[in-house]
Every structure is written in C-alpha cells, then in structure tokens.
Amino acid sequence: DQQVKQNSPSLSVQEGRxxxxxxxxxxxxxxxxxWYKKYPAEGPTFLISISSIKDKNEDGRFTVFLNKSAKxxxxxxxxxxxxxxxxxxxAAIAYSGAGSYQLTFGKGTKLSVIP
Amino acid sequence: xxxxxxxxxxxxxKTGQSMTLLCAQDMNHEYMYWYRQDPGMxxxxxxxxxxxxxxxxxxxxxxxxxxxxxxxxxxxxxESAAPSQTSVYFCASSRAGGRTEAFFGQGTRLTVV
Numbered sequence: 602d603q604q605v606k607q608n609s610p611s612l613s614v615q616e617g618r619x620x621x622x623x624x625x626x627x628x629x630x631x632x633x634x635x636w637y638k639k640y641p642a643e644g645p646t647f648l649i650s651i652s653s654i655k656d657k658n659e660d661g662r663f664t665v666f667l668n669k670s671a672k673x674x675x676x677x678x679x680x681x682x683x684x685x686x687x688x689x690x691x692a693a694i695a696y697s698g699a700g701s702y703q704l705t706f707g708k709g710t711k712l713s714v715i716p
Numbered sequence: 717x718x719x720x721x722x723x724x725x726x727x728x729x730k731t732g733q734s735m736t737l738l739c740a741q742d743m744n745h746e747y748m749y750w751y752r753q754d755p756g757m758x759x760x761x762x763x764x765x766x767x768x769x770x771x772x773x774x775x776x777x778x779x780x781x782x783x784x785x786x787x788x789x790x791x792x793x794x795e796s797a798a799p800s801q802t803s804v805y806f807c808a809s810s811r812a813g814g815r816t817e818a819f820f821g822q823g824t825r826l827t828v829v
Contacts, residue, residue, distance in 0.1 A: 646820070701764075709758050
C-alpha cells in the first residue's frame, strides 16, 4: 500500500508560468516532508522541505504548501524555467521506532517546461 | 567535496552471479540507505542503517544483504542475482535525528541477464 502518492506521472508547463506538483499521503505519522529533483543519469537532489508544524515554506522560486487535514502537499515553482525540467519526488519521514526514522518516496512526477 | 560515492556506476551480471555495490560518504552521516528505482515505481527502500554495525530491512529487502562495518561505508550485496533485480540503485546518507534531508549518490545501473 503506497503511503506517499503522486498521482500525476507527468506535467507540461510553459516557461514563465507556474508549475504545481501535488502529493498525497496516507500515514498520519509523517511529520516532515521533502521534495527532491532528479535529472536523468543523476541521483536525486534535495530541493525544499517542510515540517508538519508549518503550512508553507518558501525558497526562492520554490514554495511548498502543506495541508495536514487533507494529507496533501504541493510544490509551486514560479516562474518555471526550462532547467526545471526533471522528475520531482515527494518524500515523507516518520519515526519508525527504536530511534530510527524512515524516508518514504512517491513515484515521481516528470515536469517538462516548454520554452 | 565528494559527498556520496557509489561504485560501480554500471554493471551487467548473469543470473546467479553475485556482486557487491559499495557506497561511501564523507559527511560523517549516521544514517545510510539503499534504494532501487524502477520505471513507474519511484524509489523503494531496500535496507537502511542508523549507525555503524546496525542494519534494518526496508520495503523490498528480499534477495539483498547489507553491511555497515564502518560508519562511512554501506555495502549492498546480491548473493544470487535475478533478472528482477535489474534496476538503478541509489545510496543515500543523512544526519542523525531523522527529520533532515538525505544526500544521494549518482546511482548504479545494474542489468541482470
């Protein structure tokens, strides 16, 4: 049973417009959320994160929103640039006992920014 | 400034062969992870370690073994490779405390024929 869901496998956006990537989760124990960006033939790189005690976190063109009641988070990229074209993974962290934490990823959304 | 380094980058194995993937990190991180990425499946956790000498199973551990004899190294072993283990493998590491970002290696593309 997938605990972190990214229901859109792909998204196309015009350069300069807003990109909105969505993520839903089912495990109420998740209390820290992250977005990663992955280019082909490279490892994922950390983009932005948010704690469950917040509902918004901003870093330049990237903003993550968290709606705990809906178990939903989204990543907004404004304005979108061709270099943002990549696969974006949503991830969530929960305490799994005995002092350890587990990081769970969604399946990813491929973003294409069209010049 | 190496970060997380995976060895090798590519490998082709025959069914039944064994191999070990090496992950090394130079950030003094406590936590290390092995993931596999398959088309349409995202990143799935194979095994992880919260410190030197400790390992634990993740979501898809069958067919793999791991060892963390030194803090900076995390080894992933395939004792008898199967075509279903054809995948891209990523190692990652993070600081202790859990609620922090993980840093990934560049990946190992493994093909089992």
